[in-house]
Amino acid sequence: MRRAGRRGRQVQEGSPMENGVGQEPGTPEPPTSEGSPAPRPPRARPRLVFHTQLAHGSPTGRIEGFTNVKELYAKIAEVFGISPTEILFCTLNTHKVDMQKLLGGQIGLEDFIFAHVRGETKEVEVTKTEDALGLTITDNGAGYAFIKRIKEGSIINRIQTV
Numbered sequence: 771m772r773r774a775g776r777r778g779r780q781v782q783e784g785s786p787m788e789n790g791v792g793q794e795p796g797t798p799e800p801p802t803s804e805g806s807p808a809p810r811p812p813r814a815r816p817r818l819v820f821h822t823q824l825a826h827g828s829p830t831g832r833i834e835g836f837t838n839v840k841e842l843y844a845k846i847a848e849v850f851g852i853s854p855t856e857i858l859f860c861t862l863n864t865h866k867v868d869m870q871k872l873l874g875g876q877i878g879l880e881d882f883i884f885a886h887v888r889g890e891t892k893e894v895e896v897t898k899t900e901d902a903l904g905l906t907i908t909d910n911g912a913g914y915a916f917i918k919r920i921k922e923g924s925i926i927n928r929i930q931t932v
Contacts, residue, residue, distance in 0.1 A: 820833050822846050822849065824887060825865040825866075826886075828850060831850060846885045858910055859873065859916055894931055904922075905924070906919035
């Protein structure tokens with residue numbers, strides 16, 4: 771036995787408060803065999819449920835159980851009956867195409883996820899007459915590219931169909 775704290779409480783070596791780790795209130799002491807504590811079962815992860823909609827309009831869906839962007843897109847696609855490859859990108863808390871609200875590495879518990887899906891495919895022929903096209907293309911995290919930004923006054927900006 772050793773003294774612990776200013777009040778002089780007696781704490782046994784190897785007790786649940788050893789190394790500053792305490793037992794959760796309301797949980798029974800783990801059984802011991804020959805003086806060694808039994809291993810605790812792994813703590814269950816809390817169930818995180820997020821709300822989602824298609825950006826062009828849909829009922830609200832609920833998704834959970836994803837660990838990366840590819841799985842997130844698969845869950846959203848499953849809820850709305852579309853292919854995951856149809857989802858180009860997701861925005862948080864807005865249905866508008868706002869690249870400042872683009873889904874990044876973190877989703878807050880209160881965030882509402884809006885999935886933006888592909889439209890009709892367009893084929894455009896461009897002749898480059900300046901140093902840059904004025905186009906920023908990015909990856910959505912699931913292996914598909916989309917136009918993130920078009921620079922004002924650029925070659926691409928002057929093309930009406932893009």
